[in-house]
Amino acid sequence: MEKVIRRSANYQASIWDDDYIQSFASPYTGEKYVREAEKLKDQVKILIHETEYELDQLHLIDNVMRLGLYGHFKDQIAKMLDKIYEAQERKEKDLHFTSLKFRLLRQHGCHVPQEVFCSLMDEEGSFKACLCEDVRGLISLYEASYLSVEGESIMDLAKDFSLTHLTRRLDQITESHLKEQVRHALEVPLHWSLQKLEAKWFIQVYENSSEANLTLVELAKLEYNMVQATYQKELKRLSSYNFIWYKETGLPEKLGFVRHRLAECFMWALGLAPEPHLGYVREILTKMLVMVTIIDDIYDVYGTSEELQLFTHTIERWDINSLDSLPEYMKICFLALFNSVNKFAYHILRDQGFNVISNLRNLWAELCRAYYLEATWFHSGYVPTTDEYLNIAWISVAGPLILFCCYFTTNPIKMKELNSLEQYPGIIRWPATVVRLADDLGTSSDEMKRGDVPKSIQCYMKETGCSEEDARKHIKQLIDTALKLMNKEILMENPINNFGQTAMNVGRISLCMYQHGDGFGLPHFETKKNLVSLVVQPIPMP
Template sequence: MAHQCLFPQLLSFSSRHVDPAIRSLDTTGIQHSEVPRRSANYKPSIWNNDFLQSLNSDYLGEIYVRKIQRLKDDVKRRFDEALEPLSLLELINTLQRLGVGYHFENEIKRALDTILPIDKNNGLEEEDLYATALHFRLLRQYGYEVSQDIFKSFKDEKDGAFKASISEDIKGMISLYEASYYAVEGEDLLDEAQEFTARHLKELKESIAPHLVKQVSHALELPLHWTLPRIEARWFIDFYKMKEDMDPLLLEFAKLDFNMLQATYQQELKVVSRWWKSLDLGKTLSFARDRLVECFLWAKGLCFEPQFGNCRKQITKTTLFITTIDDIYDVYGSLDELKLFTDAVERWDVNTLQDLPEYMKICFIALYNTSNEMACEILKEKGWDIIPYIKKAWADLCKAYLVEAKWYYTGYRPSLEEYMNNAWISIMGNVIHVHAFFLGIKITKEALECLMEYPNLVRWSNLVVRFADDLGTSTDELERGDVPKSIQCYMHESGVSEETAREHIKHLIRDTMKKMNKDRVASSPFPQPFISAAVNATRTAQFMYQYGDGHGVPDQETKERVFSLLVEPIPLMEG
């Protein structure tokens, strides 16, 4: 039987669908209503629609499509030319870090299968720390089972500590450091490796060659496993071109691929920017953050590959709504209003909005229309009615927001555990993951049932995002008036300094990532793109909050990264 759209009247949202009283709403009047309002004094967006529409790239042309295919075929031949196991590992590593590994997933897996044994028969030198650690990291990255015990040969038999001599092997130390971040719970040897390598690499920075200093500093700033793939690609392209053993073919392919993906992102940004401008929420609800480009960075972070363009556009829209609704709960709404809005989202019925203030009606109707439009598309394309699932995700998010609002208005200070039990939901991850799942390649009943129970994979991802958010934003949020975040909760219950509390939260991130490392390769009903998106959410959070509030504050660091990733192509020819 053919599926029909559940909400055909809502497929194209515009102001004509809104009550005239809402359509003529004066935002100045909103801000001076009788209800006392807080203000975060958010700065306006630095990325206006005119600028985004002006973005133009030649790299979508047919000439580049043909060229990238020729280069790709040439790169494939490099797998046959890599005769030694270490050469093969280095090729895989280089392709990954250049950001083009996704083109060669089948070749990479076949190559790893040929050098899978972690023993003396795999063609690698047993005492080569660099090769051993690289082998270990790549196998774990691709979900192969490999024991931490392969590093025992680098420990002293007398005292059980790592041999002092290996600290002189800079390449080996960096390789071991990066490998240690693929640890799971209980792998004490890898914990020791991480502490040992980090300590010695910090000391060695003072006495090694400049090009090694750059590599060491980059690794210590954020490990590869925690780094957003496109950020790493942009950095590594510049680093790789200076290496003595640089392969010009790989470099040319990586540059062209980066520029072609960037051109694709620009086209997607234009589409979403036109939609956002026509919706006009950024101006109508002027108390909220207007962060279109930053929301697109979240979407691109979750799934960067070209085939996920529709997913990126829809996730950007979803993240824009999350940002706006977050500000309604955190900054603008009164407690009574927030209770009404939460109830409206739970009911998911436009006929029950009469008690909402006008600004909430605007927000809800826009959310309702946009969500139902996406639901209609998925119903037509895949035969799934997803309204009950996205309704539940939004309701769960708003209920978690309401808990935090009640804490604020009553002056309640939760314990860290109580805070975390609510915060892993209020961070937005469940809404994003549910949308990402339905926008993915394949939907199965088994995976859907598992998803709506919010499996550990999603929970760990959300917690890391929450902790990274708190580390980057909690100071500013407390200054404007907000509930205590994880840092303050731990300070209060443990009587420690803010610096100590921050170190504790960083420790919780490391522990949670270990759990994530286990669950991302465990037996699961979820397709690989969804699992990758959950892991990439943690990397995107590290990226967005690495230097502060990269989502809410349009600072110089965020601006430079946007230009690097989305605006400025890499010159194909040097000089």
């Protein structure tokens, strides 16, 4: 019998073994901290009620949101922003005030026109030169510019103007507190930052500012540490009891060629659904992402063309009686997937009365067909056009699958909404596109070295004959366009309550994961640091 020669990606082993995860411990559990937090929340509600002037209200709202406390005061904040929106008439001359108000109102879903910035522009249609001296205002304008939608030329000017002058002035700023704010803003814009990581950074920055409210600081620290304790408990459970199916099937041993990324998958889930009460959502997402990772590696690296064709047909039929035709490693993988998906569908049926098994089967079949097409491209040496690649790649990155899992677990399922989502509107398509393009920017070089299907960068280079540097610039422009479309179709139009922010979070976690390279395949650097910050290390408290 001819020996099958298989490729290997030589993935690094996970540092997050079960012994390490089970060693996590947090003191921030129990009624003592709950009572303390409730007292502090009452004090903040009084503070919100007593804050009268509009600029003070905007600062308070911004601080509460950036400190990670929005969930506790969203009703009060919504009322405050609604009043501010209804009252906005006069043209402001202050760069910081105008920018902050624009950003917060747009985050709230208000249709604030870009023309509010016209009073800050000269007769030639450029931002006034004198504004380049206002560093605080430039930061606010820069952050506001990321709330733009496609076709807003004034907002494009705002981004270019603020970015240019902040970059030029960074080394000239002597005040360390302000310099850190500029550096951080240029590294990751607030609107697209991962909420929990941003909160931890901002707590320290805000605490050391002259404007700090100590009640807000204390509540923010306590909230972060209490939620972290919840995350620890969930990850420990996933690594042991709830993931017994994962260990008993022998996936880690039998499928040694794949990435075993339980903790990193949990970080994805945490980024998508950070609220403490969404523990079940994080559990489901982690399990589905583990299976996505394993199956992706089977198609990308290990499986032969014949095996992949058989596996795809098995997924499409969703029939355990067809397992005999598969090699052992694929049998193990399919049974693990079959049991996980069916159990998930059972819980949805039990809790909501909806049978979503056919929806989930179709999503997995579609994903595997996309994987198989990309595998045939690789094995035949075919390089698709950029459009041809992107038309399949936003599906092969598992965007639709993960977003549907989010919808099934975060929203009461409604048939009209479900039918609409199955047409893959912008709330599905654009976040998935951002994941794919961010993934390509972060992983492309590593994947090409080991031999993989061409990604968007290589497709564009072959199609246009441009350099890799120019191709990367083009992909970044495509990401920028997709983010603007997300702002318009998700944030501004908010087609499905409670689901819009989850969809926006897909963009945020993907930008975070691939900001410094392949943070998922090679997770021992920034991803490790971020996971330690999110799950392991609490914020010191007196």
